[in-house]
Each structure stands twice: as C-alpha cells, then as structure tokens.
Amino acid sequence: MNEAAVRDVEVAVVGAGQAGLSAGYFLHRAGFRPERDFVVLDHSPAPGGAWQYRWPSLTYGKAHRVHDLPGLPLRDADPGRPSAEVVSEYFARYEREFDLRVRRPVDVRAVREDAGGRLRVETDAGVWSARALLNATGTWDRPFVPYYPGQETFLGRQLHTAGYRGAREFAGQHVIVVGGGTSAVQLLMELAEVARTTWVTRRPPVFRTGPFSEDWGRNAVALVDERVRKGLPPQSVVGVTGLAATDAILDAQRRGVLDRLPVFDRITPHGVAWDDGRTLEADTILWATGFRAALDHLAPLRLREPGGGIRMDGTRVAKDPRIHLIGYGPSASTIGANRAGRTAVREIRALLGGPAAQALPGTEGAADARHLAADLPEPVPAA
Numbered sequence: 420m421n422e423a424a425v426r427d428v429e430v431a432v433v434g435a436g437q438a439g440l441s442a443g444y445f446l447h448r449a450g451f452r453p454e455r456d457f458v459v460l461d462h463s464p465a466p467g468g469a470w471q472y473r474w475p476s477l478t479y480g481k482a483h484r485v486h487d488l489p490g491l492p493l494r495d496a497d498p499g500r501p502s503a504e505v506v507s508e509y510f511a512r513y514e515r516e517f518d519l520r521v522r523r524p525v526d527v528r529a530v531r532e533d534a535g536g537r538l539r540v541e542t543d544a545g546v547w548s549a550r551a552l553l554n555a556t557g558t559w560d561r562p563f564v565p566y567y568p569g570q571e572t573f574l575g576r577q578l579h580t581a582g583y584r585g586a587r588e589f590a591g592q593h594v595i596v597v598g599g600g601t602s603a604v605q606l607l608m609e610l611a612e613v614a615r616t617t618w619v620t621r622r623p624p625v626f627r628t629g630p631f632s633e634d635w636g637r638n639a640v641a642l643v644d645e646r647v648r649k650g651l652p653p654q655s656v657v658g659v660t661g662l663a664a665t666d667a668i669l670d671a672q673r674r675g676v677l678d679r680l681p682v683f684d685r686i687t688p689h690g691v692a693w694d695d696g697r698t699l700e701a702d703t704i705l706w707a708t709g710f711r712a713a714l715d716h717l718a719p720l721r722l723r724e725p726g727g728g729i730r731m732d733g734t735r736v737a738k739d740p741r742i743h744l745i746g747y748g749p750s751a752s753t754i755g756a757n758r759a760g761r762t763a764v765r766e767i768r769a770l771l772g773g774p775a776a777q778a779l780p781g782t783e784g785a786a787d788a789r790h791l792a793a794d795l796p797e798p799v800p801a802a
C-alpha cells in the first residue's frame with residue numbers, strides 16, 4: 420500500500436445506517452468537517468443502511484417503529500410502500516441535507532493500530548488514518564444460522580431471512596420456519612397465505628399483550644446493556660422485549676398459523692426429525708435465527724474478551740476509548756442508534772479536544788466549533 424495515499428482524518432465512521440448517519444450529523448454539528456475532519460465509509464451500493472436489503476413485503480407500516488434521524492423528520496411516509504424504498508430515500512435526503520459526503524461503496528477490511536498511535540483503516544479504496552473510530556456496521560452482513568446435525572444432507576432449500584424476497588416463490592411448499600423473533604412471526608403470516616408452514620422455536624415464544632410502555636423498552640435496553648458491560652455478546656433488544664400481540668398476530672394465532680413446536684434435533688435429507696421419533700418432510704427450511712454484530716474488520720485490535728463479547732462502557736469500548744460501537748447491543752434500534760451517535764460524538768470530542776484544537780485559526784471549522792461549543796442537541800424523537 421502506498422503510504423503517501425494514506426488520508427488523515429480526526430474521526431472515521433464505518434457504516435452509514437441509522438447509527439453512522441446520526442454520528443455524522445452530530446460530528447458535523449460539533450464542527451468536524453466532512454472529508455477533512457471526518458469521513459463516513461459504507462460498503463453498500465446506495466443510501467439506506469441495511470434497510471435497502473429488507474424484503475419488499477416488509478412495508479413501512481409493518482416495520483416495528485422506525486424513528487426519525489436527528490434533525491430531519493420523515494413525514495408522510497406511505498405505510499403501504501416497502502420500508503426499503505421509504506428509508507433509503509429518506510437516508511439519501513438526509514445525507515444531502517447535512518452534507519455528510521458518505522463514501523460508497525467502500526469496504527473496510529481491517530482496522531489496526533499504526534506505529535504512531537493512530538488507527539489505520541484499511542479499505543478496498545485506500546487507507547485512512549484516524550484518531551478515533553465510530554463503528555456503525557450493524558448486523559445485516561452477519562446472518563446467523565445455528566448448526567444442527569445432518570444440516571448438510573438436506574436436499575431441499577435452506578435460506579436465512581436475509582435472503583427472503585417474498586412468499587410467492589414458496590407457493591405450494593411445506594416451509595419450516597426456525598426462530599422465535601419478530602421476523603419469524605411476520606414471515607410465517609406471509610407464507611401461510613401460499614404454503615404449508617411449521618414453526619419451531621427453542622423456547623416457547625412470549626407474546627406481550629397491552630401497549631408497549633416506555634418502561635418495558637427501558638428495561639429491555641438495560642438488560643442488554645448489563646450484558647455488554649460484562650463483556651458478553653449482546654442479545655437483540657427486540658428479543659428481550661418479547662413479541663407484540665398485534666391484531667394480525669392474534670388473528671394468525673386463532674387460525675393456528677402460530678402454533679409452535681420445539682426445535683427439531685436433527686435435519687434429514689427430506690426434512691427434520693426429533694429424538695422422540697417424530698419426523699416432518701419439508702421443501703424449505705427458513706432460518707429466522709437473527710444476526711450477529713458485523714465486527715470482523717476490528718479483529719486486529721483484539722477487543723474481544725474471553726466471554727466472546729466486547730466489554731463496553733456506554734458506547735465506548737472499555738479497553739480503548741478511541742473506539743465506539745454505535746448501533747451495537749443496547750443501541751441496536753433506530754432510537755438507540757440515534758442516541759448512541761450523539762453520546763459517542765460528545766465523548767470523542769472531549770477525547771480529541773474538538774476540531775477547533777486542530778483547525779487553523781479563522782477556518783470555518785474553528786468558527787463552527789466555537790459556535791457549537793455548547794452541549795450537543797437532543798435527537799428529535801419520532802412522533
């Protein structure tokens with residue numbers, strides 16, 4: 420790699436989903452200038468973060484609740500349009516509005532310590548050298564499929580929710596859906612319209628009746644936060660909150676679509692089998708078994724604890740205050756990602772001394788930084 424081509428920035432943001440855009444917004448507000456003081460790198464082809472890949476039948480109205488990014492409300496979104504379109508258009512507008520100059524597609528391959536105590540961000544489009552890193556790479560790139568004996572012998576189709584594009588291609592089939600989360604439930608309801616379905620989960624699913632309370636959400640976030648503070652791998656926040664029993668879900672329950680079996684013990688060439696002798700034939704096994712944090716590019720920094728997770732203190736990696744994981748663990752939701760971007764920028768600004776310390780006197784960066792030296796604003800909560 421030609422070292423002359425290494426570009427110096429104060430802060431590198433990796434990922435331009437909800438968390439990365441929130442970070443970019445707050446960096447800009449704090450006086451860091453895009454491209455000069457910070458850079459946002461994203462390996463997806465277009466704006467939208469992971470939303471651009473969501474299956475077309477996940478309409479905006481069916482999404483859990485997508486919170487606005489800070490500073491620019493998403494108004495009058497059509498609930499019947501695919502979330503992938505609505506959110507991607509919104510993110511594109513957001514990037515333009517706040518001049519975030521996201522570089523894409525740029526794949527961050529590795530981040531390592533360089534000899535001068537800076538962070539070397541190696542990509543397929545060159546190297547950046549940064550004093551701090553805001554990692555916002557989400558989970559979509561790491562779909563998780565658990566292993567069951569015999570899995571490789573199955574002659575039907577196996578796919579993960581990340582590869583699901585709609586129910587139509589499963590018409591007339593028997594589909595076994597594995598997993599106890601929201602995605603499993605949504606896809607079962609869609610598939611049941613055209614196919615025979617069987618739902619299997621490790622634990623009996625818990626359906627939460629009654630309105631979603633703020634307390635409930637806070638408790639779920641606190642549980643995940645407690646795990647990552649101990650250096651354990653995070654659980655999904657939605658996993659902790661339980662499944663909301665909406666009218667559509669209650670109806671599906673009445674029709675038997677959500678009758679559930681314990682997960683099978685092994686996979687056979689033509690289906691699945693339980694140790695008690697039961698068997699089921701299937702055309703497709705759909706793994707709605709979630710995702711893991713996409714952090715492989717951080718491996719050279721050796722952040723992981725023996726427990727397999729990364730010990731966190733808020734958004735900050737406990738062993739390296741230059742590195743923040745945003746949209747990770749307790750902040751892996753649209754509202755959490757907003758807040759994480761803001762918290763991380765506030766801490767990074769304190770750590771680096773703010774861009775005014777580096778900018779030449781009289782430059783717009785210094786002026787902006789003085790102007791914005793007061794506390795950073797709260798993200799605007801969604802209605």
Ligand SMILES: Cc1cc2nc3c(=O)[nH]c(=O)nc-3n(C[C@H](O)[C@H](O)[C@H](O)COP(=O)(O)OP(=O)(O)OC[C@H]3O[C@@H](n4cnc5c(N)ncnc54)[C@H](O)[C@@H]3O)c2cc1C
Pocket residue numbers: 433434435436437438439460461462463467468469470473482483484485486525526527528555556557558559560602713716745746747751752753754756
């Ligand atoms: C099916 C599904 C539905 C969901 N629905 C909701 C919902 O309704 N409400 C809600 O609050 N949350 C929902 N979530 C959770 C949701 O993923 C988060 O809330 C949030 O959108 C994640 O934002 P993010 O910025 O952390 O990650 P992402 O949106 O995943 O963005 C990460 C970005 O990083 C980029 N990237 C990854 N690795 C690299 C790399 N090595 N180099 C460069 N770029 C990289 C990716 O291309 C991507 O653009 C849902 C999740 C799933 C899977």
